[in-house]
Amino acid sequence: MSKRAKMEPMIKTYDIPSAEERTSNTTDFFVDDINNINSVRLLEIVKTDGSDDACTASVIRTNNGNIAITAAHCIFDYYLQTWNTNLYFFPGYNNNVPGRVGKVYAYKSFIWGDFRQDVTRFDYGFIKFYYPEGRKLQDDTGAFDYDLVIPQGNVPTTVFGYPHDNSGGFVNCPKDGQHLCLWQGDSFDFPSTLPNYEWYRGINVDVGYGSSGGPWLRNYDPNTNAGNVMGISHGILYEPYPDTSTASWAWHQDDFANLLQYAENSQ
Structure with missing residues (x-):
């Protein structure tokens, strides 16, 4: 379908x-120290x-x-x-x-x-x-801006989440569900040999439970904490997708x- x-x-x-x-x-x-x-x-x-x-x-x-x-x-x-x-x-x-x-x-x-x-x-x-x-x-x-058109290829991406299990691939973070964790790397298109590959993007890390719904940001600026939401964490897809990659649904604009x-x- x-x-x-x-x-x-x-x-x-x-x-x-x-x-x-x-x-x-x-x-x-009114909060006077607004921080994205x-x-x-x-x-x-x-x-x-x-x-x-x-x-x-x-x-x-x-x-x-x-x-x-x-x-x-x-x-x-x-x-x-x-x-x-x-x-x-x-x-x-x-x-x-x-x-x-x-x-x-x-x-x-x-x-x-x-x-x-x-x-x-x-x-x-x-x-x-x-x-x-x-x-x-x-x-x-x-607030974050958002992308209506999801970019393709390898894109530098910043991912946030509140993982509460040790399987979460974030580093230098307690992963106790109480602290906001950050991961940075490239998001990518799944290979065309996989079914419905065009429906998803991936990152080579398991973000862990509690991070579901966390934003995938393009053009993240750590000075202003601004960026564009280009996806959100879904989790691990079923086989034959790799069990080491978190996926995001690639929405149509x-x-x-x-x-x-x-x-x-x-x-």
């Missing part, structure tokens, strides 16, 4: 927290059985200003075929200490319906957050733009 087949978006609206809850964990002043690195942080997940899980998400620059990108499998449980119950974002989180923005509640999530048929396809989605009225989350955290527009326009 072509990835250009007609698709329908899926939307999840979360239980509305009280106004007191929404503001009690969020700063009541705060836009990629821990995403806490509550599953349908009440258990906790974690992924990584990052704020992207939009007109709405309150939208992040992560993996679809962090939003929707493919194996249970159910939405996760709640999502909480912690901009600036490090070593069990929330950043100055605090805990931000998810309002709605958006994925492509085709993800339900195959966990390895269309594995990205958007989260729209509650934030104090008249404010934009990206103004307090910074129309698919990405249409889903993001749907998220921005949703009330």
Whole structure:
């Protein structure tokens, strides 16, 4: 099946927290030390059985200003075929200490319906957050730009994530799920001898559990922590893909733009 087949978006609206809850964990002043690195942080997940899980998400620059990108499998449980119950974002989180923005509640999530048929396809989605009225989350955290057209060939890439297992290929990082880890190297096209090779890009490292949804940045500038999201961590693909390479779904520009527009326009 072509990835250009007609698709329908899926939307999840979360239980509305009280106004007191929404503001009690969020700063009541404008953050004066905006740093784009705060836009990629821990995403806490509550599953349908009440258990906790974690992924990584990052704020992207939009007109709405309150939208992040992560993996679809962090939003929707493919194996249970159910939405996760709640999502909480912690901009600036490090070593069990929330950043100055605090805990931000998810309002709605958006994925492509085709993800339900195959966990390895269309594995990205958007989260729209509650934030104090008249404010934009990206103004307090910074935000990444994004590529609509995914580059081909070998591309210098910076990958972030919150791995919480020792298999994570990040170095010089505790990999305890509490610290933001960084990997830098080339992302690449998979060989044309592999099935559906054009659907994915890869990096030669296993980013580990907890890093799912973490951004792959092109043109990352460590001085400003700016860059363009060109993918997000999916995980290891099934054989015959190598079990040492993390993959990202190579979205088509129309698919990405249409889903993001749907998220921005949703009330």
